[in-house]
Amino acid sequence: MRVISGERKGHKLKAPKGMETRPTEDRIKENLFNILRPLKGDALILDLFSGSGAIGIEFLSRGSKLAYFIDISQSSIDTIKDNLNNTCLIEKSIIIKRDAIGALKYFKSNGIKFDYIYMDPPFKDYNLLLNSIKLVADNQLLTKEGKLIIEHESIFNPDMEIKPLQRYDSRKYGSKTLSFYKEVS
Numbered sequence: 001m002r003v004i005s006g007e008r009k010g011h012k013l014k015a016p017k018g019m020e021t022r023p024t025e026d027r028i029k030e031n032l033f034n035i036l037r038p039l040k041g042d043a044l045i046l047d048l049f050s051g052s053g054a055i056g057i058e059f060l061s062r063g064s065k066l067a068y069f070i071d072i073s074q075s076s077i078d079t080i081k082d083n084l085n086n087t088c089l090i091e092k093s094i095i096i097k098r099d100a101i102g103a104l105k106y107f108k109s110n111g112i113k114f115d116y117i118y119m120d121p122p123f124k125d126y127n128l129l130l131n132s133i134k135l136v137a138d139n140q141l142l143t144k145e146g147k148l149i150i151e152h153e154s155i156f157n158p159d160m161e162i163k164p165l166q167r168y169d170s171r172k173y174g175s176k177t178l179s180f181y182k183e184v185s
Contacts, residue, residue: 001013001014001015001023001026001052001054002026003054003057003058003061003087004026004029004030004033004058005030005033005058005061005062006058006060006061006062006063007061007063008057008060008061008087008088008089009061011061011086011087012086013052013053013054013057013083013086013087014052014079014082014083014086015051015052015079016051016052016073016075016076016078016079017075023051023052023054024054024055024120024151025173027173028151028173028176028178029054029055029058031171031173031178032055032149032178033058033062035169035171035178035180036116036147036149039059039062039063039064039116040064040115040116040145041063041064042063042064042065043059043063043064043065043114043115043116044064044065044066044067044068044112044113044114044115044116044143045059045060045064045066045067045068045114045115045116045117045118046067046068046070046107046114046116046117046118046141047059047067047068047069047070047118048070048100048103048104048117048118048119048120048121048132049070049071049100049119049120049121049122050069050070050071050076050080051071051076051079051080051120052076052079052080052083053069053076053079053080053083053084054083055118055120056068056069056093056118057083057084057087057089059116059118060087060089060092060093061087061089064092064115064116065092066092066093066094067092067093067094068093068094068095068096068103068107068114069084069093069094069095069096070096070098070100070103071097072097072098072099072100074097077095077097080095081095100119100121100128100132101128101131101132101135104132104135104136104139104141105135105139107139107141108135108139108141112141113140113141113142113143113146114141114142114143114146115142115143115145115146115147116146116147116148116149117136117141117142117146117147117148117149118149118150118151119132119133119148119149119150119151120150120151121152123152123153124153126156129150129152129156129158130158133148133150133158133162133165133181134162136148136165137162137163137164137165140164142165142182142183144183145182146182146183147180147181147182148165148180148181148182149178149179149180149181150178150179150181151176151177151178152176152177152179153175153176153177154172154173154174154175154176154177155175156177158179161184162181163184164183164184165181165182165183165184166181166182166183166184167179167180167181168180168181168182
């Protein structure tokens, strides 16, 4: 696993030990950023269920100004810190050990909105995924042009519309799918 583009291109990244995380493959990351192109230059990022932090690090490497990394696992938090230190991106990062639902409520209560939210929740935990999406939508945690990206099992098909968000793209990569949402005007 490595950073695939930007100022930290080629830096190797660690993954947390064990089977609890599934690092996003390089080809999926590359496609993700091709779909999002052009990225907002000074974006605020939320990498929810961060695992290794690879997605947030990729955003930072490509010019985003700040990324929040949220995970409940101490092993993941330690790995994220190592990866951010090794890529010299720690100063553009806020790492929080917390469950996703609590973190989303925290952002709402503090008026924090994101340009990009990336969610890669534990597969098969559809309730957690749906509750997280609903909190993002209900609490308007995206900026006006913000985008929510969800990595999920291909057999799971989230709703096309979760007001005020609407799915505008979906790409399947074997057993994984990326679904893209934005606010409907």
